[in-house]
Amino acid sequence: MAANPINVLVIEDDLEYASLLHVIIGEVNPDLFQITHIDNLKDALSLLLQQNFDLVLLDLFLPDSTGMDTFFKVNSAIQEIPIVIITGHNDKSAAVRAVREGAQDYLIKDELNVNRLVRILLYAVERHRNLNTLKQQTLVDDLTGLLNRRGFLSLAEKQVRIAKRANWESILLFADLDNLKTINDRFGHSEGDQAIKTISAILKETFRTSDIIGRIGGDEFIVLAIKTSDENVSSITARLERNIKRYNQQIPDYELSLSFGVVHLHPKDDTSLEEAISEADKGLYLHKQRKMKE
Ligand SMILES: [Mg+2]
Numbered sequence: 001m002a003a004n005p006i007n008v009l010v011i012e013d014d015l016e017y018a019s020l021l022h023v024i025i026g027e028v029n030p031d032l033f034q035i036t037h038i039d040n041l042k043d044a045l046s047l048l049l050q051q052n053f054d055l056v057l058l059d060l061f062l063p064d065s066t067g068m069d070t071f072f073k074v075n076s077a078i079q080e081i082p083i084v085i086i087t088g089h090n091d092k093s094a095a096v097r098a099v100r101e102g103a104q105d106y107l108i109k110d111e112l113n114v115n116r117l118v119r120i121l122l123y124a125v126e127r128h129r130n131l132n133t134l135k136q137q138t139l140v141d142d143l144t145g146l147l148n149r150r151g152f153l154s155l156a157e158k159q160v161r162i163a164k165r166a167n168w169e170s171i172l173l174f175a176d177l178d179n180l181k182t183i184n185d186r187f188g189h190s191e192g193d194q195a196i197k198t199i200s201a202i203l204k205e206t207f208r209t210s211d212i213i214g215r216i217g218g219d220e221f222i223v224l225a226i227k228t229s230d231e232n233v234s235s236i237t238a239r240l241e242r243n244i245k246r247y248n249q250q251i252p253d254y255e256l257s258l259s260f261g262v263v264h265l266h267p268k269d270d271t272s273l274e275e276a277i278s279e280a281d282k283g284l285y286l287h288k289q290r291k292m293k294e
Pocket residue numbers: 012013014059060061062
């Protein structure tokens with residue numbers, strides 16, 4: 001066990017309680033868990049983007065965020081890490097709701113019991129690992145490792161709901177790889193597969209790890225990205241074009257190019273994910289037509 005401790009991030013503004021957790025968990029088995037403590041949401045979110053954790057212990061009531069909102073923000077930033085809620089007796093109902101929305105479990109502060117605590121943490125990590133394996137088997141595209149259509153739709157639906165609640169704007173990009181048939185015909189299918197993998201790598205590089213990227217048809221790709229305040233659609237598409245260009249310099253025989261359509265999702269709109277996809281698909285079609293006339 002010592003070689004691979006479980007990395008736990010404790011997000012809790014009650015310093016006394018945080019150090020109590022530290023002592024208790026450490027006493028059980030100092031090699032089993034490695035604990036990092038942060039006392040506010042903002043610093044916790046930025047740490048989660050930089051460092052890998054196996055588990056988050058989350059207090060819902062922090063100086064800069066309260067209640068379910070705290071859970072939604074952490075969960076949407078790090079969908080692949082299990083979250084266990086730390087809660088006081090008086091806010092137990094929020095903890096129960098959080099579990100319904102995908103948190104692994106909750107701990108009640110004044111009922112802290114060492115064995116129960118360790119069992120909750122170990123189960124949370126194990127359950128989440130099993131879930132991830134299952135999900136990967138059915139939701140991921142074999143060739144590229146991106147989500148397949150089913151995987152994309154299921155995660156994107158969830159993300160759209162979270163964005164609505166948190167009042168975030170999102171961007172949906174629907175793209176297809178131009179001339180895949182020509183590449184297949186002239187250079188063979190393995191080169192066609194290579195082109196698809198290259199486009200996947202370009203999309204992963206262009207978007208953030210928290211964005212949802214899928215391959216939903218032979219040559220069709222789709223991305224749902226939470227829009228950050230300093231970004232607009234044209235800066236994202238410019239970054240995409242730049243990255244494609246850079247990869248093309250390394251391919252001697254043909255040029256990769258994407259046609260795409262982009263749609264803005266506003267939290268106040270009632271546009272469904274399907275409507276947004278068909279809207280973006282129309283944009284893609286127009287983009288392709290424009291390119292053929294050039
Ligand atoms: Mg608190």
